Amino acid sequence: MNQEHFIIIGNGVAGIEAAMTIRSRLSVEDAKITVISKESDFFFSRTALMYAYMNTMQREDLEPYERHVYTQQHITLLRDTVTDIDAHNHTITLETSAPLTYTKLLIATGAHPRHVPFEGIEQATDGVVNFVSMQDLDHCERLTPSTSHAVVVGGGLIGIELVECLMYHGVKVTFLVRESSYWPQALSHEEGSRIADLIRSHHVNLLLEEELQQIHTDQQGRVSAITTNKNQKIDTQMLGICVGVTSNTSWLKSATTPPDIQRALCVDKFFQTSLPDVFGAGDCVQIDLGMEQPLIETIWYSAKRHGQIAALNMLGDQVAYAPPTFFNSSKFFDVEYTTAGQVVNTPAHTKSLWRTHPSQPYLTQRIVFDPTQKDQVIGFNMLGSRWNHRILTQWIEQRRPLSYVRKRLHQAQFDVEFGRAKLKAMQEEILNHD
Amino acid sequence: MIKQGTLNRLKHDITHRGPSAWALFILLLAFYFLLYFPDKFEEGARVFGASKSTIASMKSLGNDLNIFEHFMRWLGPALGFELKKWWDPVFNKWTLYGTIYTLAITIGGALVIRRYKHNPYQIVRTSVVMLVQIIFGFSLPILLGANGYKDYYFSYFWPLKIEYLYPENLANMPIFLVLYGIIGAMLVVPILGAFFGKRWYCSWVCGCGGLANTFGEPWRQLSNKSSAAWRMEKFTIHSMIIIAFLTTGLVIANYLVGDHSPALQKSALIIKFLYGVFGVALLSGAVGVAFYPIKGTRVWCRYFCPMAGILGLVQKFGRYRITVKKDMCISCGMCSKYCEMGIDVRAYAQKNQSFTRASCVGCGICAEVCPRGVLKLENKVDPDPQELSMNAFLSESYKQEPHRRAV
Ligand SMILES: Cc1cc2nc3c(=O)[nH]c(=O)nc-3n(C[C@H](O)[C@H](O)[C@H](O)COP(=O)(O)OP(=O)(O)OC[C@H]3O[C@@H](n4cnc5c(N)ncnc54)[C@H](O)[C@@H]3O)c2cc1C
Ligand code: SF4
Numbered sequence: 001m002n003q004e005h006f007i008i009i010g011n012g013v014a015g016i017e018a019a020m021t022i023r024s025r026l027s028v029e030d031a032k033i034t035v036i037s038k039e040s041d042f043f044f045s046r047t048a049l050m051y052a053y054m055n056t057m058q059r060e061d062l063e064p065y066e067r068h069v070y071t072q073q074h075i076t077l078l079r080d081t082v083t084d085i086d087a088h089n090h091t092i093t094l095e096t097s098a099p100l101t102y103t104k105l106l107i108a109t110g111a112h113p114r115h116v117p118f119e120g121i122e123q124a125t126d127g128v129v130n131f132v133s134m135q136d137l138d139h140c141e142r143l144t145p146s147t148s149h150a151v152v153v154g155g156g157l158i159g160i161e162l163v164e165c166l167m168y169h170g171v172k173v174t175f176l177v178r179e180s181s182y183w184p185q186a187l188s189h190e191e192g193s194r195i196a197d198l199i200r201s202h203h204v205n206l207l208l209e210e211e212l213q214q215i216h217t218d219q220q221g222r223v224s225a226i227t228t229n230k231n232q233k234i235d236t237q238m239l240g241i242c243v244g245v246t247s248n249t250s251w252l253k254s255a256t257t258p259p260d261i262q263r264a265l266c267v268d269k270f271f272q273t274s275l276p277d278v279f280g281a282g283d284c285v286q287i288d289l290g291m292e293q294p295l296i297e298t299i300w301y302s303a304k305r306h307g308q309i310a311a312l313n314m315l316g317d318q319v320a321y322a323p324p325t326f327f328n329s330s331k332f333f334d335v336e337y338t339t340a341g342q343v344v345n346t347p348a349h350t351k352s353l354w355r356t357h358p359s360q361p362y363l364t365q366r367i368v369f370d371p372t373q374k375d376q377v378i379g380f381n382m383l384g385s386r387w388n389h390r391i392l393t394q395w396i397e398q399r400r401p402l403s404y405v406r407k408r409l410h411q412a413q414f415d416v417e418f419g420r421a422k423l424k425a426m427q428e429e430i431l432n433h434d
Numbered sequence: 435m436i437k438q439g440t441l442n443r444l445k446h447d448i449t450h451r452g453p454s455a456w457a458l459f460i461l462l463l464a465f466y467f468l469l470y471f472p473d474k475f476e477e478g479a480r481v482f483g484a485s486k487s488t489i490a491s492m493k494s495l496g497n498d499l500n501i502f503e504h505f506m507r508w509l510g511p512a513l514g515f516e517l518k519k520w521w522d523p524v525f526n527k528w529t530l531y532g533t534i535y536t537l538a539i540t541i542g543g544a545l546v547i548r549r550y551k552h553n554p555y556q557i558v559r560t561s562v563v564m565l566v567q568i569i570f571g572f573s574l575p576i577l578l579g580a581n582g583y584k585d586y587y588f589s590y591f592w593p594l595k596i597e598y599l600y601p602e603n604l605a606n607m608p609i610f611l612v613l614y615g616i617i618g619a620m621l622v623v624p625i626l627g628a629f630f631g632k633r634w635y636c637s638w639v640c641g642c643g644g645l646a647n648t649f650g651e652p653w654r655q656l657s658n659k660s661s662a663a664w665r666m667e668k669f670t671i672h673s674m675i676i677i678a679f680l681t682t683g684l685v686i687a688n689y690l691v692g693d694h695s696p697a698l699q700k701s702a703l704i705i706k707f708l709y710g711v712f713g714v715a716l717l718s719g720a721v722g723v724a725f726y727p728i729k730g731t732r733v734w735c736r737y738f739c740p741m742a743g744i745l746g747l748v749q750k751f752g753r754y755r756i757t758v759k760k761d762m763c764i765s766c767g768m769c770s771k772y773c774e775m776g777i778d779v780r781a782y783a784q785k786n787q788s789f790t791r792a793s794c795v796g797c798g799i800c801a802e803v804c805p806r807g808v809l810k811l812e813n814k815v816d817p818d819p820q821e822l823s824m825n826a827f828l829s830e831s832y833k834q835e836p837h838r839r840a841v
């Protein structure tokens with residue numbers, strides 16, 4: 001019997017999807033599968049951390065699979081930290097358990113919060129939080145009862161989620177956003193301004209174009225106040241830093257056989273790293289697709305796809321990664337958001353059909369199209385109602401012109417019964433992007 | 435994490451199986467015992483052929499325990515209503531129960547509407563449930579009773595109200611009620627079920643479901659999501675269908691030939707009694723409602739209701755479905771957590787699988803709580819309104835360069 005050993009570092013969605021894919025092809029006799037993680041005993045949904053914080057779910061509810069599934073699928077779970085890789089000998093070293101030998105290895109270690117050396121952050125031994133891991137959640141929960149005012153820095157999705165959680169617990173929140181509107185990486189200025197209004201309507205003290213300058217601490221080392229670049233001093237007991245994430249690969253740099261690492265762990269389109277039999281997937285990788293810039297995707301959907309396709313390549317298939325047309329969705333307080341294709345930083349000659357509602361400010365649709373290419377639609381940004389992104393991306397892939405899409409927009413609606421957004425009531429205008 | 439403050443902690447405690455939830459459970463259990471069981475002592479003794487003296491002592495025991503009945507008989511005169519007038523039949527314990535029940539649905543329903551005020555499906559559905567209860571579940575039966583008729587609930591059908599097809603009851607009903615009951619149970623309920631799924635009944639009309647979706651709303655998340663619970667559900671619910679058919683069949687057979695066969699007569703009486711005690715009083719009443727704070731709101735509906743069993747079979751082959759938007763699920767688990775039928779909705783959603791589960795009552799809460807709008811309740815055969823053209827295949831090669839990061 002020649003049993004292969006597949007070792008997967010990281011029990012996030014990329015790692016677990018890979019493990020499940022491998023098991024669906026190879027029986028226990030053929031393959032042993034081990035998943036190692038330092039963060040939690042079982043795979044949990046990172047995207048749902050906020051619901052645990054807001055008590056709409058309990059910790060165990062975050063686990064996407066019943067616990068017995070892993071026994072049933074013969075996937076061994078190991079709670080440990082991997083500290084070294086020796087690709088010549090096909091071994092990995094662990095912090096507490098004995099070294100392990102692999103046939104194929106997958107690095108799916110995800111991402112961790114980006115570190116910014118704010119002034120005073122070294123002195124702050126307590127009160128500074130991130131919102132990415134289970135331990136971050138524990139940390140936030142420990143601090144919440146002794147916090148009456150918190151400051152959250154960073155105008156992205158994790159920032160607004162943390163703000164919402166703190167508001168739920170009755171904490172007064174100041175939300176510092178460097179840009180002039182909320183989340184310009186995905187929203188136009190007008191859309192971002194509307195969401196900024198929404199955030200303010202929930203009694204959040206939103207400060208746009210204002211940055212964290214300095215952190216002040218009390219005698220115990222707990223955050224007591226911050227100063228912004230506009231010299232505003234704000235008293236606070238908790239400081240949430242949500243300024244983005246970076247690949248969790250620093251530990252690999254000092255490995256016996258370090259793989260190529262740039263901004264993230266380098267993999268080719270088959271998810272192969274520079275080391276033989278070592279693969280990478282999820283938030284921790286940058287993929288070389290032969291384009292100018294390697295691709296770094298840090299969302300749930302991409303990590304899931306990476307895991308599945310990396311597993312096929314670990315099994316010996318040659319499946320190249322071809323990312324589908326971009327789509328994503330989110331929720332800002334109670335306003336839902338769906339996007340597809342390209343909607344920001346599009347070429348100057350493109351335009352948007354901007355649809356607004358006379359009385360519902362958070363119900364908007366923006367359809368980006370290219371007048372130089374027969375009005376071909378290239379992106380959708382939809383706020384305040386539900387859309388089937390499958391149909392939206394299909395229209396983009398079919399290169400449908402604006403007139404075609406405009407007539408059929410209702411076909412892509414996905415609202416609840418009796419609750420379809422009234423598209424006829426929308427007012428339209430064409431926006432230039434230059 | 436629980437919100438600070440005593441009131442918030444209590445709210446968490448009572449909705450998460452804390453001591454206060456257990457206290458409420460015991461209280462509700464006692465209530466249902468005193469409501470249903472006093473009538474059963476004497477009947478049981480008779481059915482099982484006990485001696486005269488036993489029957490008499492059972493009767494007096496039942497009478498002593500029948501405190502809600504005594505309360506109502508006291509209440510009438512206390513309010514100035516002389517008994518033995520036309521309103522006399524109104525002053526019984528079932529009116530008391532109906533009043534409490536209707537209040538629970540009305541107040542709970544108003545709170546549910548407030549909670550989901552942005553979701554028209556929930557507003558329409560809850561309003562219908564409240565109206566059906568106020569009109570067909572409460573006012574009409576009382577009016578009928580006061581006017582000397584046997585009370586009749588137009589919103590219930592066989593086999594949920596199993597006695598509605600017992601021949602000895604049919605024999606005493608006006609012909610239009612007989613037709614209403616038979617056509618309703620045999621044709622209308624299943625046909626509507628084939629078109630709209632069981633939801634048209636279980637979360638729009640039925641009073642049991644109505645109470646669960648209004649008063650019971652705070653406990654809906656307690657349903658058991660494990661696959662073991664699903665296996666048990668399939669066993670119990672199908673057994674109950676068989677039991678309901680057997681019971682009805684035996685009662686009808688006895689009506690037709692009973693006089694010639696004392697053995698049949700005796701077993702019909704016994705099974706009718708047992709179904710009344712275990713099926714109706716114990717399971718649909720005591721277990722059905724008292725278990726809210728411990729096991730979630732739909733224990734009776736999920737594991738035992740014979741009507742749900744039949745409608746579930748119809749639903750499996752009908753048009754109703756929950757459509758899953760492909761690839762958009764973030765596996766957060768809100769849908770599974772808040773499904774009152776214990777369906778692991780996330781298991782389907784994260785596999786991109788649209789589905790119809792026999793037990794789904796179509797309450798629509800999974801779609802409501804999903805933060806990514808992945809789920810949609812539909813009655814359509816074809817899930818995708820978009821024609822798939824040759825163009826779509828040809829243009830597969832056209833792919834955008836993904837260019838931005840979300841977080
Ligand atoms: C609060 C929050 C909300 C989000 N919401 C969304 C959303 O709504 N939509 C969306 O698309 N995306 C969202 N994301 C992003 C999404 O969660 C990630 O893209 C996804 O979880 C990445 O999965 P992964 O498997 O690559 O890595 P991870 O889930 O990060 O898993 C990596 C695991 O590896 C472990 N690990 C790391 N190093 C080692 C080591 N040396 N030894 C052992 N174990 C190690 C880590 O502890 C971790 O458990 C959100 C992220 C956060 C933090
Ligand atoms: S399952 Fe039975 S009791 Fe529950 S709502 Fe449906 S018909 Fe009524």
Ligand code: SF4
Nearest residue numbers: 773794795797798800
């Ligand atoms: S699956 Fe959804 S609609 Fe069906 S019972 Fe569960 S929550 Fe209600």
Ligand code: SF4
Nearest residue numbers: 763766767769783804
């Ligand atoms: S609530 Fe929505 S996103 Fe969350 S697991 Fe269910 S279907 Fe997926």
